[in-house]
Amino acid sequence: MHEKLSFQYIIDRLAQMSGVSKKVSESFSKAFFDTIVEALSAGESLKIKGLGTFKLVEVGDRESVNVSTGMRFVIPGYKKVAFTAEDSVIEELNANVENVDHADLTDKEESVEPVSAKEEPVREEIEEEPDIETLIQVPEPEQVEQPQDSFAGIDMLISTPESVEDIRQQYEEAKTKMETAVEEARKANAEKIRLEKLLERLEKNVEPERMDRPEERPECAENIKIEESKKDKEEPTSDEEAKRQEAFNRVMAAPKTEEVKPERKKSSKRSMWLTLLIVLLVAILGVFVYLIYRNIEAVEQVQPEQTTQPAKPSKPAAKPTKPAQPTASKTDKDSLQKASKPDSIKAPKPDAPKPQTEPVKEPKESPKTEPAKPAKPDAKPAKEQKPEVPKTHRMQRGESLTRVSQKYYGTKDSVRAILRINTFANPDNIPVGAVVKLP
């Protein structure tokens, strides 16, 4: 093995094989190779049966640089013999080699194959989750149930139900949960507002009974107006801006006109407080409007929910004062508006606390309606993407969890879901080749 066989060996072997004297075999071998050389010298290429082709190849002049001096110089061209073995020869060689080194070869191949078998996973676009979560978090800290709902969305992504029915069911459950949560939050809000009013009344030392009526009704009207404007937003995109502006103006204008009255009775601190609140309100409303804008595409799916909701928000406003009003607000908005007018005339004093309570309600209610919306569009894309995501992922050089998340779910936010089902010593530095479970 790996010996250098001399020309003499070949001569001897040839003599053996063809049964000729060594002299004859030597002279033949010499003649054989001499003719090859001659032919090549004559510039001919030649083919020898059972061995291969010898070809004369001319290598052209080329320029090079002397590394030590930096001088350019020309390497002169020359002729060389290129040899191409016949296919049969190579086949024969490999047949022999395989018999000899079979074990080595198979080992090598096996070690390589798993990598080769691996296919590039298909990239998926998955609905952005961040939207829901931000939306849910924006509304109110009071709502404890909402975070659970947000997880429900992720869980739906994680679990892999086979049929569309399952997903639909899950979606329905999530939806009902969300709605109940919104309802509860609304009630809590109403409670809060009522208590605030009571506090104010106590401060003023005025009878609560009288003031309640005039206060509440205009608020209801306001709420309805805003809800209407919301509705309109969903349908024509072009008019949205204008209507939002109107809603803003109403909110802004209402407190301003009424501010004059409180100034007479109360200190300037009150008005300061008021303006601060209003500014806060506007900011929150701005955020809300922005979020709506982002979800405009999802609006069509949202609309059915929206239509049911506008009536509700008026409830909390009406509750504290009159039990009869909630029903009225649901059925007829116009009648409410009319009813509110005469009341406001009766008692001008109570208008003072109004502006404060009003603004608080509106922003809170409006964002509350939002969380229900994004749940819908999210549940649907989940159906398509579930089957394609593999169960595990082997980390490669330069990969981070965010990249893995981006790869399989199209969003960086699934990192949290990945972290939940995996345990890493350091999630920021995962060793190459580590297997990560995928939700």
Place this chain on the structure above:
Amino acid sequence: MTNKEFLEKVSQKTNLGMDQVKDMSASLVSAVLEGIAQGNSVTIQGFGSFEPREKASRRIYNPTSKTYLVVPSKTTLSYKMSAALKTQLNKE
């Protein structure tokens, strides 16, 4: 130059019949290949050396199907001309 022309020339030189030249050249080639198949290199003075070369297995990437394939390792026969032959070829 074809194999036949080549053999004719050899027979002229050796004063052997064509049939015998055919047989002998075939066995000469097989003698060389036999040595190479055992993993040895064969050096012929004034002509060059034949050597079996092992090519390692490698992965290739198919950009259209985005898959990797393994090309198994194999042995090829390489030839390197001798210095004498090189000078003779580049005399002019």
